[in-house]
Amino acid sequence: MLDALGNLGDFIGGIAVVVTLLYLAVQVRQNTTALQTASWQAVVTAYRESNRLRCDSAAALAWAKGLTAFPDLPFEERNFFATIMVDEALCFQGAFALHDSGQLAESTYTAYLDWFASIAATPGGGVWWETVGRPVFVGAMVTAVDERLAAGDLHDIRRMPAIRLEEPPAS
Numbered sequence: 001m002l003d004a005l006g007n008l009g010d011f012i013g014g015i016a017v018v019v020t021l022l023y024l025a026v027q028v029r030q031n032t033t034a035l036q037t038a039s040w041q042a043v044v045t046a047y048r049e050s051n052r053l054r055c056d057s058a059a060a061l062a063w064a065k066g067l068t069a070f071p072d073l074p075f076e077e078r079n080f081f082a083t084i085m086v087d088e089a090l091c092f093q094g095a096f097a098l099h100d101s102g103q104l105a106e107s108t109y110t111a112y113l114d115w116f117a118s119i120a121a122t123p124g125g126g127v128w129w130e131t132v133g134r135p136v137f138v139g140a141m142v143t144a145v146d147e148r149l150a151a152g153d154l155h156d157i158r159r160m161p162a163i164r165l166e167e168p169p170a171s
Contacts, residue, residue: 050087059084064163070124071131085119085128089137092116096141117148118157 054060059080065073066081073081095112098104120129134142148154157163 050084050091053080053084053087064158064165066124066128067119067122067158067163068124068165070127081124082128082132085125085132088116088119089133092145093137093141096138096144100140113144113148114154115157117145118154120145121149121154122156122158 054063058076062073062077062080063084065077066085070081071078092112092115095104095109099106099109119125120133129145134146158165
């Protein structure tokens with residue numbers, strides 16, 4: 001009888017362990033999802049803050065000019081452009097770090113990588129990247145950007161309506 005009670009206790013204990021493990025697996029999965037969502041939101045927030053710099057018309061014009069002519073701009077425009085570039089690079093570096101740690105989905109990371117590489121592929125962005133970005137930012141992030149630049153097939157963001165300097169043709 002004692003053996004039967006002992007076996008029953010072992011059986012119930014085994015079921016309790018399995019239930020506990022299942023519960024913990026669900027909790028870990030929910031926590032991972034919450035962490036990935038928070039990471040995605042942090043990257044979006046960082047980008048939105050960077051993007052707000054271009055709400056100022058002088059900064060927006062300096063940004064558009066800088067994509068082609070950096071560093072050959074007047075001081076104020078050169079400074080606006082460089083400041084926005086640092087914000088763009090920091091935003092991507094954050095996305096890179098989150099992706100590297102497994103907290104940011106591949107598709108989200110790729111979108112930010114493509115955007116930043118497209119900026120660095122412009123004539124002015126390229127000068128900034130070579131003279132400021134590459135020497136300053138984290139080596140693994142620099143390598144990722146350089147590899148994406150080498151792969152090519154990037155959008156010329158200077159053609160985007162919000163950035164394009166020339167006026168559209170009259171209709």
